[in-house]
Amino acid sequence: MPRRFVLALAFAWLALSACGRVEGQAADEPSRAASSETPRPAATFAFDPVTATPSPSPSPTRTPSPTPSPSPTRTPSPAPTRTPEPSITIPTQGAAFVVGEGVALRSAPSTSTGQILRRLGNLEEVQLLGAVKGERFVVGDQDWPMAYQSWTDTWYRVEGGFIYSAFVFVPRGGESSPFARGGARTIEVDIRTQTLRALIGGQVIFTAAVTTGKPGFDTPTGRFTVGSWGRVANETMTSGQAAITDPAEAYNVKNVLYTQYFDGEGNALHLNYWQPESVFGAARTSHGCVGLLIHDAQWLWFFAQGGVALTIS
Numbered sequence: 069m070p071r072r073f074v075l076a077l078a079f080a081w082l083a084l085s086a087c088g089r090v091e092g093q094a095a096d097e098p099s100r101a102a103s104s105e106t107p108r109p110a111a112t113f114a115f116d117p118v119t120a121t122p123s124p125s126p127s128p129t130r131t132p133s134p135t136p137s138p139s140p141t142r143t144p145s146p147a148p149t150r151t152p153e154p155s156i157t158i159p160t161q162g163a164a165f166v167v168g169e170g171v172a173l174r175s176a177p178s179t180s181t182g183q184i185l186r187r188l189g190n191l192e193e194v195q196l197l198g199a200v201k202g203e204r205f206v207v208g209d210q211d212w213p214m215a216y217q218s219w220t221d222t223w224y225r226v227e228g229g230f231i232y233s234a235f236v237f238v239p240r241g242g243e244s245s246p247f248a249r250g251g252a253r254t255i256e257v258d259i260r261t262q263t264l265r266a267l268i269g270g271q272v273i274f275t276a277a278v279t280t281g282k283p284g285f286d287t288p289t290g291r292f293t294v295g296s297w298g299r300v301a302n303e304t305m306t307s308g309q310a311a312i313t314d315p316a317e318a319y320n321v322k323n324v325l326y327t328q329y330f331d332g333e334g335n336a337l338h339l340n341y342w343q344p345e346s347v348f349g350a351a352r353t354s355h356g357c358v359g360l361l362i363h364d365a366q367w368l369w370f371f372a373q374g375g376v377a378l379t380i381s
Contacts, residue, residue: 091198112174114331133327139261153294155293158196158233159196159199160199161197161198162195162196163193163239164193164194164195164197164224164236164238164239165191165192165194165236165237166189166190166191166194166231166235166368167234167235167236167237167326167366168190168301169189169190170187170188171188171232171235171269172184172187172228172232173185173228174231176202176221176228177200177201177202177203177230178202178203179203180203182229182230185228185229186228188231194236194333195226195227196226196236196238197223197224198224199222199224200225200226200230201221201223202230203223203232204221204230204327205323205362206220206234206341207220207323207341210321212319214341214342214343215342216343217361219234220233231309233362234325234339237363237366237367237370238363240363243367244273245262245319246370246371247370248273249268250268250269251270252269252377253266253267254266254376254377254379255294255368255371255377255378255379256379256380257280257358257378257381259286259380262277262278262279262348262351262352263275263278263349264337264358264368266367266368274367275362276360276361276364276367277348277349278349278359278360278364279340279343279347279349279351279352279358279359280352280354280356280358280359281352281354281355281356282355283352285317285354285356286352286356287335287352287357287358288333288356288380289381291377291378291379292331292377292380293375294329294330294337294375294376294377294378296374297329298328298330298336299328300327300328301325301326301327301369302325303325303336303338304321304324305319305321305324305327305334306320306321307319307320307355309334310355317355319355321342324338325339326339326360326366326368326369327339328369328372334356337358337360337365337368337372337378338358338365339362340360344359348360348361358380
């Protein structure tokens, strides 16, 4: 059985509360209750919690192509067809942590055929033994057109069973801890560059690509607060709730995970699993919310625990 870790993180990381149950809509899954703010010991993550801005990866050195030998007639070779690669790299081994209280460990990578072997606690450490394809739990029975994101049908194999990838946080090498403290925590969203930055004491410790409101549904600008009042681990979002009456813009989206509202109009930071991965950091596609890829949504769910200031410009 994976161990619960209770070691405090370096740099006097604050104890955090358990996140809300997040495994969704099925009757045998945890409820969508918002997270408690009762402090609890933070996990010891297997990455360096340095608050410095990560250095950019060096550009690869180009190897010059050899000069071809002259020939009377050159027949051009047909250009190979490039298969697009997903922008998300799915890790398959190493230490990871459960996101949410009561996440199911199952006998198979499916909520319909996999029996619940036991429930896992929030921030419980697990060792990833591999990744397999299975049920797209986050999509479920929804049949409206959506893009495919590479993690949505991924389940992690751990000792004793399988866990759906949406409820597993895998630290990245060189990435600052979402539990880092030591100064005022703030979040900034730049609509022009479609970029989000998390800061501590004015220093950037995390950057994420986002997709914000499209023309006519612009994400509001100004100063806001992401607080405990607006945290919903698993949300259903509808156009009716947002007072959108245009039938062409109607939507009903289930399993919007790690939702953190920042105003009274229904705008939030949240997981967006239905747009192509290529739009994040590049295009405005939402109805006003700030959409996030899965790892970034999980990271910010931990970081904003207890409330943070948000500036959108």
